[in-house]
Amino acid sequence: GAVVSQHPSRVICKSGTSVKIECRSLDFQATTMFWYRQFPKQSLMLMATSNEGSKATYEQGVEKDKFLINHASLTLSTLTVTSAHPEDSSFYICSARTSWTTYEQYFGPGTRLTVT
Amino acid sequence: AQKITQTQPGMFVQEKEAVTLDCTYDTSDQSYGLFWYKQPSSGEMIFLIYQGSYDEQNATEGRYSLNFQKARKSANLVISASQLGDSAMYFCAMREGEDFNKFYFGSGTKLNVKP
Numbered sequence: 559g560a561v562v563s564q565h566p567s568r569v570i571c572k573s574g575t576s577v578k579i580e581c582r583s584l585d586f587q588a589t590t591m592f593w594y595r596q597f598p599k600q601s602l603m604l605m606a607t608s609n610e611g612s613k614a615t616y617e618q619g620v621e622k623d624k625f626l627i628n629h630a631s632l633t634l635s636t637l638t639v640t641s642a643h644p645e646d647s648s649f650y651i652c653s654a655r656t657s658w659t660t661y662e663q664y665f666g667p668g669t670r671l672t673v674t
Numbered sequence: 675a676q677k678i679t680q681t682q683p684g685m686f687v688q689e690k691e692a693v694t695l696d697c698t699y700d701t702s703d704q705s706y707g708l709f710w711y712k713q714p715s716s717g718e719m720i721f722l723i724y725q726g727s728y729d730e731q732n733a734t735e736g737r738y739s740l741n742f743q744k745a746r747k748s749a750n751l752v753i754s755a756s757q758l759g760d761s762a763m764y765f766c767a768m769r770e771g772e773d774f775n776k777f778y779f780g781s782g783t784k785l786n787v788k789p
Contacts, residue, residue: 590774592774592777600781600782601765601779601780601781601782602719602765602779603779604777604778607774649717651717651719653719655774662721662724663774663777664721665711665718665719665720665721666718667716667717667718668717668718668719670717
């Protein structure tokens with residue numbers, strides 16, 4: 559149980575376009591979802607926390623207007639990178655928690671974004 | 675200050691031997707949680723082991739054990755009987771307090787298991 563999927567797994571887009579990444583909890587209801595960013599050979603950095611039905615909470619330094627997060631249901635959160643630039647190229651990973659997990663968060667497999 | 679410090683960017687270990695991956699943390703909270711994750715080249719984060727700050731016993735999960743030394747603020751991961759499939763990046767992480775939005779990862783250790 560506790561499977562989180564991400565779609566797409568890889569995406570290449572042109573500079574200036576927007577791209578949407580989906581994060582789904584497949585067999586549980588995710589009260590909270592998290593979005594992380596990982597540059598090559600670096601650690602994961604938390605970008606934002608989203609709770610179902612409310613606005614996302616962004617970490618310091620993360621542009622809200624550039625990285626739009628929507629947590630419309632208990633099983634789906636989306637991250638939209640707007641007007642993407644090459645410096646947005648990165649590995650984006652989501653994770654999800656439920657009310658019944660005491661300490662766990664379940665990670666998705668990640669989405670590799672390349673902006674050309 | 676870094677919340678999580680992993681001082682070993684890369685480690686080599688011979689197959690079937692044990693290896694210790696170092697992790698130190700910094701927090702003033704009394705309640706916190708420590709985690710280790712494995713990230714193979716495919717990218718997914720695989721949860722390995724968890725230690726709560728109030729847990730008196732060191733956590734163990736199969737071949738993984740966490741050497742928790744609270745006074746030293748260290749939470750080293752010990753992998754016994756290394757296998758070739760253990761080759762991956764390993765991240766130490768901390769949840770500060772009870773909020774998962776205060777979740778910090780270390781810089782990682784690349785473990786290579788030699789046959």
